[in-house]
Amino acid sequence: MRVLPVALLSLAVGAVGGYxxxxxxxxxxxxxxxxxxxxRGDVVACTLSPEQIEHLSSRIAPAVVQRLGNxxxxxxxxxxxxxxxxxxxxxxxRQAAAFAEAGRIVDQMIANRAVTPQGRDxxxxxxxxxxxxxxxxxxxxxIAAAINRGDITAEDAGLAPPTQ
Amino acid sequence: xxxxITLALxxxxxxxxxxxxxxxxxxxxxxxxxxxxxxxxTDPSWNLNTMYCQGTMAGIRSQQSDSSxxxxxxxDTSGQLYFGMVVNKVGYSCFAxxxxxxxxxxxxxxxxxxxxxxxxTTGVCKSLSxxxxxxxxxxx
Numbered sequence: 001m002r003v004l005p006v007a008l009l010s011l012a013v014g015a016v017g018g019y020x021x022x023x024x025x026x027x028x029x030x031x032x033x034x035x036x037x038x039x040r041g042d043v044v045a046c047t048l049s050p051e052q053i054e055h056l057s058s059r060i061a062p063a064v065v066q067r068l069g070n071x072x073x074x075x076x077x078x079x080x081x082x083x084x085x086x087x088x089x090x091x092x093x094r095q096a097a098a099f100a101e102a103g104r105i106v107d108q109m110i111a112n113r114a115v116t117p118q119g120r121d122x123x124x125x126x127x128x129x130x131x132x133x134x135x136x137x138x139x140x141x142x143i144a145a146a147i148n149r150g151d152i153t154a155e156d157a158g159l160a161p162p163t164q
Numbered sequence: 165x166x167x168x169i170t171l172a173l174x175x176x177x178x179x180x181x182x183x184x185x186x187x188x189x190x191x192x193x194x195x196x197x198x199x200x201x202x203x204x205x206t207d208p209s210w211n212l213n214t215m216y217c218q219g220t221m222a223g224i225r226s227q228q229s230d231s232s233x234x235x236x237x238x239x240d241t242s243g244q245l246y247f248g249m250v251v252n253k254v255g256y257s258c259f260a261x262x263x264x265x266x267x268x269x270x271x272x273x274x275x276x277x278x279x280x281x282x283x284x285t286t287g288v289c290k291s292l293s294x295x296x297x298x299x300x301x302x303x304x
Contacts, residue, residue, distance in 0.1 A: 121242070137262075138259075138288060141259045144248075144287025148257060148258075148287060154248050
């Protein structure tokens with residue numbers, strides 16, 4: 001008869017001990033770095049504004065967008081994402097057309113063996129207007145390449161240094 | 165008789181050697197790189213479209229073997245960077261991206277030697293080095 005209270009007491013002590021031990025092993029026994037990384041990842045994701053997430057949505061996989069949106073409590077709009085994608089494609093086409101037109105202008109001047117400042121300016125303007133100012137040297141490079149081929153001279157291109 | 169001829173020839177040869185100026189035919193006070201030259205890349209493991217031009221402005225100006233030779237680094241109001249060189253009436257030129265602006269300014273302002281690499285097909289400059297060296301007497 002005296003065994004039963006002792007057994008119950010042992011069980012109770014074991015349960016209480018197990019409860020606290022579990023909490024201890026799961027809170028302080030785990031790698032704290034991993035926990036910090038997990039928390040930091042959530043913080044990084046949620047520093048994105050809904051507008052940024054919408055902007056990104058046209059560039060990254062829909063599943064990732066969905067996850068980002070869920071993490072930050074923002075619902076990604078598939079229509080808006082599609083619109084962004086269409087805008088990007090349209091810009092790419094406009095830029096390609098502007099670059100081709102600038103190239104055509106320069107090639108025509110080379111064919112005429114008369115590269116004028118006005119013609120070059122027009123070609124440059126096309127690139128600037130389409131957000132491609134950083135590619136102007138590529139268009140001008142066609143003039144240099146024509147000089148290198150011997151198709152025109154530096155004088156034809158208006159690039160020879162003035163003589164005294 | 166034979167000895168006289170040999171002596172005369174030796175004397176004539178000696179006179180010819182010692183009376184000829186040291187700089188005749190060769191510009192011995194300047195390196196060939198200072199006088200300016202352009203040449204293609206020949207190593208197949210590199211881009212064979214690459215051309216190199218090098219020299220110093222003073223060396224190109226003072227060389228007398230090629231009246232057509234000149235080199236120019238320029239920048240215009242729209243910021244375009246241009247390099248041009250003529251050697252033996254053959255033109256070499258390229259336009260540079262804006263990333264080369266700083267070194268371009270140095271090349272324009274200095275009398276240092278320069279070495280530029282460009283793609284002859286696209287006409288785009290790839291790299292530009294400028295510097296001074298005690299071995300180059302024309303880099304004033």
